[in-house]
Amino acid sequence: MIIYNGLNDIQPLVNAVVTSGTFDGVHLGHQTILARLTEIAQTNGGESVLITYWPHPRTVVSNDSQNLRLLTSLDEKIELIDQAGVDHLVVIPFTRSFSELTSEQYIRQILIDKIGTKKLVIGYDHRFGRDREGGFEYIRAHQNEYGFEVEEIPRQDVDAVGVSSSKIRAALNEGNVHTANRLLGRAYNLTGTIVKGRQLGRTIGFPTANMQVDDPTKLIPANGVYAVEVAYGGQTLGGMLNIGFRPTVAGTHQTIETYIFDFDKDIYGEHMTLKFREFLRPEQKFDGLPALVAQLKRDEETARVVLSQK
Incomplete structure (x- = not known):
């Protein structure tokens, strides 16, 4: 072309x-x-x-x-x-x-x-x-x-x-990636650079890649937890994504953080693409870190099942 x-x-x-x-x-x-x-x-x-x-x-x-x-x-x-x-x-x-x-x-x-x-x-x-x-x-x-x-x-x-583009935007603003993907004919995605965050995930067994989206005009789906595919370095990995303010740990601004399954590598400064597969649950505030960790383990189990069926 x-x-x-x-x-x-x-x-x-x-x-x-x-x-x-x-x-x-x-x-x-x-x-x-x-x-x-x-x-x-x-x-x-x-x-x-x-x-x-x-x-x-x-x-x-x-x-x-x-x-x-x-x-x-x-x-x-x-x-x-x-x-x-x-x-x-x-x-x-x-x-x-x-x-x-x-x-x-x-x-x-x-x-x-x-x-x-x-x-x-x-x-x-x-x-x-x-x-x-x-x-x-x-x-x-x-x-x-x-x-x-x-x-x-x-x-x-x-x-x-x-x-229509408006219908897809409305679906994503509600976290309805199933409908958005059906109307797009493919998985909705975000591409960005991995930046350093507070690194709290490492301390609870869920290290995350914190993304800064390349295009500031790109639509960020509703806050919540998602099952995603991660395209990085020529491979596709599974993961779960949290979009939101992390109320359990007193977050002050919206972040886009992905826990990549079976992956242990420092990728700060590198690019990756997230492909949205399923909305798992809304973001919520838990009564302390133990409750948060217990829920993250359940989220991981659910996300792995969802991704295995795609």
Whole structure:
């Protein structure tokens, strides 16, 4: 896949089959669109093109930008789009001035002049241009004038999977990783660097890897204990994860700490990825360390069973 950071380096393609959108999460609904995009391109001897935006448009134009958390970092989104078989990915920096482009300017300046679109594939509810003024009906009414065809992914095809980025965010905010994973078509993950914490886990037999997530805009699931797979150093390990404030030991800030099963290595400063498999229980305050340790042992037993069934 060829990646363009902005529009300066791209030249009009001979037979470009194009779609556009934020594609946060690259979930099952997005995958339906990408599958159709690549199918059309292959059938017609064309090249598939996906136009996406970074940062997320809502962080630029919405009043709730500080509260928006994303399902995928830019690097994760690029990797998932590449796996979907797309030929060209255009990442447009989303700025306030870009958001002021009318649908007509977007079509002529980007779709036609920059990319040379021959066919546009969009979801039934996709909107573009200033104030989301453009859509399928507008383009279809003018497609002869523009010199490219437009195909809309029918409502029934997209709605059949019953998925949206908002639904996935809501599920993760409730700790419902089972639903989130089903809608994503894969396990939700966090990637970050291992940093030093208070190292209290070592004193009770549960040493943990304390993660600092790479992307500050990434959504952190609800506080609680999870069964996770740990991707580190080319291997996949089992583990249990606690997200929260550690009330039993008077924690003062949220941490992301993983007890990796059957693992004893100093990995400070290194990267790892957590893949969420199951929510085990909410975070809670115990009456002292002995009660906490007893519960952690039960959590480990449960997590090992969960992971053995995946």
